[in-house]
Amino acid sequence: xxxxxxxxxxxHDHGGYDVDPTHRHPPQPDLEDTPLARHQVMQMAVTxxxxxxxxxxxxxxxxxxxxxxxxxxxxxxxxxxxxxxxEGFRQRLLADSxxxxxxxxxxxGPIPILVMENxxxxxxxxxxxxxxxxxxxxxxxxxxxxxxxxxxxxxxxEPRTVLAEFGTELDPNVAVRVHDSTADMRYxxxxxxxxxxxxxxxxxxxxxxxxxxxxxxTVPRAG
Amino acid sequence: MSRPAPLFTxxxxxxxHERFPPGHVRTPWYCRGKTGEVERICGRFRNPEQLxxxxxEATPEVLYRVGFASTSLWPDYGGSKHDRVEIExxxxxxxxxxxxxx
Numbered sequence: 498x499x500x501x502x503x504x505x506x507x508x509h510d511h512g513g514y515d516v517d518p519t520h521r522h523p524p525q526p527d528l529e530d531t532p533l534a535r536h537q538v539m540q541m542a543v544t545x546x547x548x549x550x551x552x553x554x555x556x557x558x559x560x561x562x563x564x565x566x567x568x569x570x571x572x573x574x575x576x577x578x579x580x581x582x583x584e585g586f587r588q589r590l591l592a593d594s595x596x597x598x599x600x601x602x603x604x605x606g607p608i609p610i611l612v613m614e615n616x617x618x619x620x621x622x623x624x625x626x627x628x629x630x631x632x633x634x635x636x637x638x639x640x641x642x643x644x645x646x647x648x649x650x651x652x653x654x655e656p657r658t659v660l661a662e663f664g665t666e667l668d669p670n671v672a673v674r675v676h677d678s679t680a681d682m683r684y685x686x687x688x689x690x691x692x693x694x695x696x697x698x699x700x701x702x703x704x705x706x707x708x709x710x711x712x713x714x715t716v717p718r719a720g
Numbered sequence: 721m722s723r724p725a726p727l728f729t730x731x732x733x734x735x736x737h738e739r740f741p742p743g744h745v746r747t748p749w750y751c752r753g754k755t756g757e758v759e760r761i762c763g764r765f766r767n768p769e770q771l772x773x774x775x776x777e778a779t780p781e782v783l784y785r786v787g788f789a790s791t792s793l794w795p796d797y798g799g800s801k802h803d804r805v806e807i808e809x810x811x812x813x814x815x816x817x818x819x820x821x822x
Binding site (some may be wrong): 609626627654655656657658672675678679680682 | 765783785803808809
């Protein structure tokens, strides 16, 4: 029978109704079941103080969290699709992503985002070896693997192997350019427009642009 | 008050200091002591090494992007000799490469 990962290993039948009602599975831990770290306590204390002193309200706080959670890779995808269909925009996006994004009513946030373009000669990949810096305003919250030590240490050390694990086999003649976001810049990749997409609308093109292609671990494909 | 001009221009070869100070620094270990080339000047940003300790008056420092041949970072690097890693590094971590024309 199929046991969920991390499940129990003892043998008995779960299919019938004669299961011992006192038998308990270990419950999945709730968020509050892990001990609070010092910085979590500090964050809760500071939040309470700021609300108590009227710097912002509980609803301001909630709304901001909701706004941040609502950010997603579809925003970056819109920029890419526009760059694929408008050469002038492509150049402006590469030169100054904040100003170019503003043309579409998109806010790139307080931290400068550099857009790096894949070409027939060069494939770009983004990592933050020191922590988990990520262009949240264009891509939303980062995937867990992006924050893992495994990805962070190997993306700079053996990028081609990492790319192959993501299903991206690079031609040996294509150079890899790994961008380590160590300080005050963030990075988004402008992938190459896939062949066979000539008749597609900008909206259809945006649908081809995935989160992973904006990080550079894969490339968009036509359908 | 005018600030001193950035010490390095794009294309200049620079070496990353091989220092290991304690505390919050944003220069990865794997590039310390290595030589690369300035890719661009990113601008001036408040020094994160001061900012991390609550110093809101942290000095604005010139931030560069420095490109390194992956083969120079890892002697046994398995990819192409054209592969690169580009890293954001603050000016006070960089020194000119001796022997290079100024």
